[in-house]
Amino acid sequence: MPDTTDPNAAGLLVRHLQSPLAGPFDFAVAAGGCAVISGPSGSGKSLFLRMIADLDPNDGEVRLNGTERRSLDGPAWRLRVPYVPAEAGWWLDAVADHFAPANREAARRLAADFGLVEGQFDAPVARLSTGERQRLAIIRALVLDSAALLLDEPTSALDTEDAMRVEAALQARLAQGCVIVMVSHDAGQAARLRAEPYRMVERKLQRVVLAEARA
Amino acid sequence: MNPIVLSPGDIAIAASLVAFDAILSIILKLNLHRQVLWAAARMVVQLIAIGYLLRLVFALHNPAATVAVVAIMAVVAAREIAVRPERRFKGADGMILSATGVAIATFVTVALALLTALRPHPWYEARYAISLAGIVLGSVLNSGSLALDTLLTSISRERPSIEAQLGLGESFTAATRTLVRQAIRRGLMPIVNQMSAAGVITLPGIMTGQILAGLDPLEAVKYQILLMFLLAGASGLSAAVIASLALRRLTDDRQRLRLDRLR
Numbered sequence: 390m391p392d393t394t395d396p397n398a399a400g401l402l403v404r405h406l407q408s409p410l411a412g413p414f415d416f417a418v419a420a421g422g423c424a425v426i427s428g429p430s431g432s433g434k435s436l437f438l439r440m441i442a443d444l445d446p447n448d449g450e451v452r453l454n455g456t457e458r459r460s461l462d463g464p465a466w467r468l469r470v471p472y473v474p475a476e477a478g479w480w481l482d483a484v485a486d487h488f489a490p491a492n493r494e495a496a497r498r499l500a501a502d503f504g505l506v507e508g509q510f511d512a513p514v515a516r517l518s519t520g521e522r523q524r525l526a527i528i529r530a531l532v533l534d535s536a537a538l539l540l541d542e543p544t545s546a547l548d549t550e551d552a553m554r555v556e557a558a559l560q561a562r563l564a565q566g567c568v569i570v571m572v573s574h575d576a577g578q579a580a581r582l583r584a585e586p587y588r589m590v591e592r593k594l595q596r597v598v599l600a601e602a603r604a
Numbered sequence: 605m606n607p608i609v610l611s612p613g614d615i616a617i618a619a620s621l622v623a624f625d626a627i628l629s630i631i632l633k634l635n636l637h638r639q640v641l642w643a644a645a646r647m648v649v650q651l652i653a654i655g656y657l658l659r660l661v662f663a664l665h666n667p668a669a670t671v672a673v674v675a676i677m678a679v680v681a682a683r684e685i686a687v688r689p690e691r692r693f694k695g696a697d698g699m700i701l702s703a704t705g706v707a708i709a710t711f712v713t714v715a716l717a718l719l720t721a722l723r724p725h726p727w728y729e730a731r732y733a734i735s736l737a738g739i740v741l742g743s744v745l746n747s748g749s750l751a752l753d754t755l756l757t758s759i760s761r762e763r764p765s766i767e768a769q770l771g772l773g774e775s776f777t778a779a780t781r782t783l784v785r786q787a788i789r790r791g792l793m794p795i796v797n798q799m800s801a802a803g804v805i806t807l808p809g810i811m812t813g814q815i816l817a818g819l820d821p822l823e824a825v826k827y828q829i830l831l832m833f834l835l836a837g838a839s840g841l842s843a844a845v846i847a848s849l850a851l852r853r854l855t856d857d858r859q860r861l862r863l864d865r866l867r
Contacts, residue, residue: 442771443858463859468773477771478764480782529772539771 397455401470401537401568403441406449411436411592413449418585420454420536423559423569425579428589434572435475437589438539441570442472453537453568472539475572477526479514484525487514492532499528503554519546527555531562538562540571544578556581608818619644662730670730674710674737681745682706685846689753691760691866697853702748705846709744710737713838721830739810739831740838743795747839748846751791755847756866758783759854766861776859784847791843795836802832 396402399420407413411433418424426434440447443463451458458466481487488496500510503524509517510525517525523546530538538559544552552575559569559582573579579586586597622644629637661669685706686698693701714736718724724732759766762783769779802808803825811828815821854862 444767444770444860446856446860446862446864463857464770464773464775466773467771471773472771474764474768474771476764478762478766478768480762480765480769480779526768529768533772 396452399454402452404450406440408440408445408447414594418568420566420568421563423563423582423584424587425584426572426587426589427574432589433592434589435541438472438541442467442470442539469535470537470539471530471533471535473526473530475542482513484514485511487529495532496528499531502558504551537568542572667728670728670733673734677741678706678710681741684745685749685752688749689756691756694865694867701849702846704849705748705842706744708845709838709841710740712841713740713834717834740834743835743839744842746794747791748842751787751843751847752850754790755787755850760863763863776855780851784851787847788843792839795839799832
């Protein structure tokens with residue numbers, strides 16, 4: 390269990406995080422650590438990630454590697470903890486245009502790693518399948534090289550092979566000290582990423598004890 | 605040249621055309637005769653009332669009365685802008701931002717015309733100020749309402765793509781830039797159409813009125829050109845101010861998207 394009291398500890402620290410809709414949450418993930426949250430739909434999993442990213446009005450302390458989010462403006466904070474929703478939106482016609490020119494090379498390499506063929510990176514978004522869009526949406530966050538990632542069901546539309554490819558990239562990020570908090574219904578995924586399992590029940594977060602996780 | 609003064613009899617003859625509409629409705633079973641007659645009667649009463657009111661205000665030579673008349677017209681326009689969109693702000697926000705946009709657009713353009721082109725004495729003379737404000741408010745209402753409706757509809761619809769950008773550390777301004785542009789463009793369309801059509805497809809009402817009243821066509825045209833420029837400025841100001849204020853109300857100090865402020 391990571392230290393939840395030292396505000397300067399490396400990693401993500403969440404204290405008394407609450408909104409009229411959910412919480413309070415107290416939560417910590419050490420640098421290089423992963424937390425996987427499961428739970429019934431509507432239990433508040435996405436709300437929790439959105440609150441950490443500061444996309445919904447909320448109160449409480451959130452620190453990443455010692456930096457309190459209020460010391461940064463909203464966009465600067467979210468650049469450090471990008472949030473990828475389960476069905477991420479697209480705002481331009483071509484996939485490639487969603488990446489800053491400086492990031493396109495890195496994005497192309499990741500797309501290849503994720504099993505996307507070369508042409509798909511330059512294709513119109515409308516021509517891609519749900520699974521292709523899902524992988525590209527994760528790449529949009531990965532190219533930011535952030536110290537944390539908030540992923541909402543990142544592999545829900547992927548077959549096992551593609552899910553493994555994404556997990557491999559996430560594992561590489563974890564090895565570099567990145568914090569990952571993700572929502573996933575795949576119990577095997579939590580085990581493969583050596584993640585701390587959590588369960589969201591009626592907008593409260595519970596740590597899953599190992600015996601229960603194994604069962 | 606003296607304007608041709610209309611007698612009540614002249615108007616009564618023209619009113620027979622409304623009666624013709626009503627008879628047409630009865631014969632063709634359009635079921636519209638009641639509405640046609642009622643609308644015509646309303647129009648006559650409203651216009652006569654405003655005629656007397658204007659005569660009264662013009663005679664008062666009181667700036668406060670002029671301001672009051674213009675303010676009432678502006679508030680009615682602002683209310684129309686605020687309630688028109690399908691998605692609108694909760695509480696008084698929509699009304700406040702519409703009223704601000706209407707006030708700025710109207711005041712700037714009307715004051716500019718009164719101080720530079722028309723120059724009546726005094727410059728706030730009711731005859732000129734109220735008439736100009738009345739014309740300008742029509743365009744302000746049109747463009748402000750189109751811009752606000754377009755902006756609120758598109759931002760509600762584009763929530764996933766806006767939040768995807770915010771989630772990746774994009775600023776709220778950058779994430780909504782295209783939508784704001786579209787909204788302001790939409791607000792400017794009517795005046796662009798009006799200017800392109802003027803003189804070729806339509807003879808603008810003000811100009812026609814002046815020609816009928818006996819003014820030389822070229823003098824009337826000059827007035828109309830001046831008015832079109834005023835309307836263009838007022839439309840741009842109204843669309844831009846209202847769209848920017850609405851955009852500011854849709855975010856907060858953390859640059860979130862606050863659709864919860866709409867109903």
